[in-house]
Amino acid sequence: MKKLVLIGGGHAHVEVLRQFGRQRAPEAEITLVSPDRHTPYSGMLPGLVAGHYTFEQCHIDLQPLAAYAGARLIFAEARALDAAQRTISLNNGDTLTYDLLSINTGSTPIVNGIAGAMEHAIMVKPVAAFLKQWAALIERVRKGEAHRITVVGGGAAGVEMLLAMQHFFAHQTPRREVDYSLITDAPHVLAQHPRGVRALLEGNLMRKQVRVHSGLRVTRVAADTLIARDAQNREQPITTDAIVWITGAAPPTWLADNGLALDGKKFINENNYLQSTSRGEIFAAGDCATVAGAVYPKSGVYAVRQGPVLAHNLRAALNGQSGEALQTYTPQPRALALISTGEQHAIASWGPLALHGNWVWRWKDSIDRGFMGKYRDFPA
Ligand SMILES: Cc1cc2nc3c(=O)[nH]c(=O)nc-3n(C[C@H](O)[C@H](O)[C@H](O)COP(=O)(O)OP(=O)(O)OC[C@H]3O[C@@H](n4cnc5c(N)ncnc54)[C@H](O)[C@@H]3O)c2cc1C
Numbered sequence: 001m002k003k004l005v006l007i008g009g010g011h012a013h014v015e016v017l018r019q020f021g022r023q024r025a026p027e028a029e030i031t032l033v034s035p036d037r038h039t040p041y042s043g044m045l046p047g048l049v050a051g052h053y054t055f056e057q058c059h060i061d062l063q064p065l066a067a068y069a070g071a072r073l074i075f076a077e078a079r080a081l082d083a084a085q086r087t088i089s090l091n092n093g094d095t096l097t098y099d100l101l102s103i104n105t106g107s108t109p110i111v112n113g114i115a116g117a118m119e120h121a122i123m124v125k126p127v128a129a130f131l132k133q134w135a136a137l138i139e140r141v142r143k144g145e146a147h148r149i150t151v152v153g154g155g156a157a158g159v160e161m162l163l164a165m166q167h168f169f170a171h172q173t174p175r176r177e178v179d180y181s182l183i184t185d186a187p188h189v190l191a192q193h194p195r196g197v198r199a200l201l202e203g204n205l206m207r208k209q210v211r212v213h214s215g216l217r218v219t220r221v222a223a224d225t226l227i228a229r230d231a232q233n234r235e236q237p238i239t240t241d242a243i244v245w246i247t248g249a250a251p252p253t254w255l256a257d258n259g260l261a262l263d264g265k266k267f268i269n270e271n272n273y274l275q276s277t278s279r280g281e282i283f284a285a286g287d288c289a290t291v292a293g294a295v296y297p298k299s300g301v302y303a304v305r306q307g308p309v310l311a312h313n314l315r316a317a318l319n320g321q322s323g324e325a326l327q328t329y330t331p332q333p334r335a336l337a338l339i340s341t342g343e344q345h346a347i348a349s350w351g352p353l354a355l356h357g358n359w360v361w362r363w364k365d366s367i368d369r370g371f372m373g374k375y376r377d378f379p380a
Contacts, residue, residue, distance in 0.1 A: 002099040002318050005088060006032045006071070007078045009062045009301050012285035014375050016314060021378060028318050030071035031096060033078055033088070034288035037063055040127035042157075042370050043300055046340050049134060050164035051171065058368075060375040078105070083259040083279050084162075092379035100281050100317050102310065107249035107287035107298060109153070117220035121152065121245040124161065129224040132263025137242050138207060138272065141169060143175050146241035152218055153246035154184025155192065156339045156349075158340035159201055159244055166208060167342030170265035181238060183228060188214055192297065193337070196354030200347050203341065213238065249298035251286045263290050272328040276311050280322065285310045296331035304371070305332065338364035 002023075006013050014292060020030065044058035063186045078091040081101075088096045108125045108161040109119045122133040129343040140146040151162040151359040162182055182189065182205070188203070189212060190198045205212055213228070216236060219226040224239045252268040260271040261278035270288035276293060286303030296302055309329040316325045337349040338360060346361040363373060 001029050002027060003097060004028045004030045004100045004102070004314060005096050006030065006036065007088065007101070007103045007287075008105035009036075009060070010106050010286045010288075012307040013102065013305035014039065014060050014062075014065060014309050015304070016102065016311040017062075017065045017069040017071060018375065019308065019311035020315075021065070023291070023314070023315075024070050025315060025318055026168040028100075030069060030274040031074060032062065032066050032069075032071045033074045033076055033090065034062055035075065035077045035126070036128050037061060037073075037075065038128075041300075041368070041372060042127065042349065043364075044372070045124075045127060046157075046164040046342075047365075047368075048056075048158040049161060049338070050167040051342065052343055055131075057372065060372065063130075065375060067380075068211055078103075079254055080257045081260065083282065085335065087282070093301040098281075100314060101283070102314055103255075103282070103284040103288055104286045104303070104305075104310075105252050105288050107251065109191040109245050110247040114218060114221060116151070117210040117218075117245060120221045120223050121243040122158065124246045126243065138168075139176060140242070142172075147177065148179045148240045149242045149253070150181040150183060150238060151246055152183050152226070152242045153248075154182055154186055154189040154212070155246070155248065156337055158182065158184070158188060158246035159189055159205070159285055160340050161244065162210060163208070163342035164205070164340070165244075166210070180209075181213060181217060181240065181263070182240070183213045183216050183226065186214060189305060190339075193349045194352045194354060196352070197337075197339070197349040200356050201317065201341070201356055204341050204347075235306070247364060252288050253263040255288070263292070265290075266287075272330065273313050273326040274306055274329055276328070281317070283310060283314060291329065291331065292332050297335075299335065299337075301335045305329070340364065343357050 031265050038059035047053040048058045076092040079091050080089040124130050151158050169178050216228040218228045228236050263269045268284040270289045274283050285306040287298045309327045313326045338346050340346045344361045345358050346364050347356040348360050
């Protein structure tokens with residue numbers, strides 16, 4: 001019996017489990033390691049914060065999914081990998097051995113060692129911790145203890161989350177008055193998106209009186225102040241009552257110094273089979289890994305597309321197959337981004353195209369619900 005260990009219930013592993021449920025692998029003993037029973041679908045997180053969705057609607061329950069796949073589920077976090085010994089140490093003190101390992105643990109926001117950020121800012125990931133701090137922030141705003149919220153990060157996720165928080169507080173009774181600021185070190189918000197999308201979102205932020213500080217690099221964080229530097233290296237203090245940190249994707253720290261090949265940014269370096277370039281028995285998918293030579297952003301749509309390829313290749317590897325028996329993964333050259341704006345309205349970004357309207361939100365909603373529907377209601 002070969003031991004397959006899946007670390008993390010990310011977007012690709014939920015598909016691996018679904019595929020192993022549809023066609024069991026009797027030759028394998030499968031173990032899933034996840035800190036939480038419910039794994040978040042971040043595409044719906046802004047909708048959860050805005051109040052459009054419930055927790056259950058935007059989380060996949062790993063327990064029935066693992067049972068469907070015949071997998072054992074361990075609630076823990078991987079803390080260290082010994083690739084030579086083929087062991088994984090968990091934060092509950094256990095050590096797992098494996099024949100085949102697959103890693104899909106996502107990413108956390110980039111902090112770059114900025115002093116005070118980890119202590120004072122609310123990190124958007126891990127999502128479970130974020131949701132607890134969001135609940136505490138709601139209380140602070142209700143009690144009148146917080147009136148100013150600053151989001152650090154001007155990508156799609158940062159903008160969506162800011163607008164979602166604003167929507168939430170604007171629809172509370174009594175209405176909560178909160179000032180919002182957004183800081184980005186890029187010259188504009190949504191620097192990765194075409195001009196039309198940027199213009200739509202900038203207009204939206206302006207109408208909603210969000211203060212946008214672009215071209216500012218945060219260098220220090222205290223409980224009620226952010227210190228940022230502008231292009232001329234001048235310091236600018238920004239006072240605030242709450243800081244929400246939604247910067248790009250940082251690599252997992254627990255994978256450093258373990259003999260596994262990492263790329264220049266310390267993500268797992270893998271080939272087109274989603275297989276480590278240094279260890280054939282280790283596969284990886286999603287934000288924590290990068291396919292060597294391919295250029296694509298760290299975003300959930302890529303992790304989702306990797307799921308079926310990863311499932312196929314893990315099954316082939318369990319059967320002792322390699323090389324051409326494995327499927328190759330090629331990232332799509334462009335991906336559709338549907339960016340929500342707080343209310344039930346969204347902007348579509350596709351290549352140079354920018355479309356917007358309530359119908360775009362309904363389109364996004366049906367895609368998101370369709371995705372989540374695949375991971376519910378498994379036969380006992
Ligand atoms: C607010 C927000 C909105 C976003 N919206 C979109 C969007 O609309 N579309 C899009 O494509 N992308 C979106 N993204 C990006 C998206 O979140 C990530 O690219 C995506 O989640 C990556 O998927 P993943 O499968 O790699 O990891 P994740 O979905 O992050 O899953 C990783 C899982 O591994 C678990 N885990 C972490 N560490 C460990 C460990 N040490 N041991 C065991 N388990 C562990 C986590 O608990 C989690 O369940 C958004 C991001 C944010 C912050």
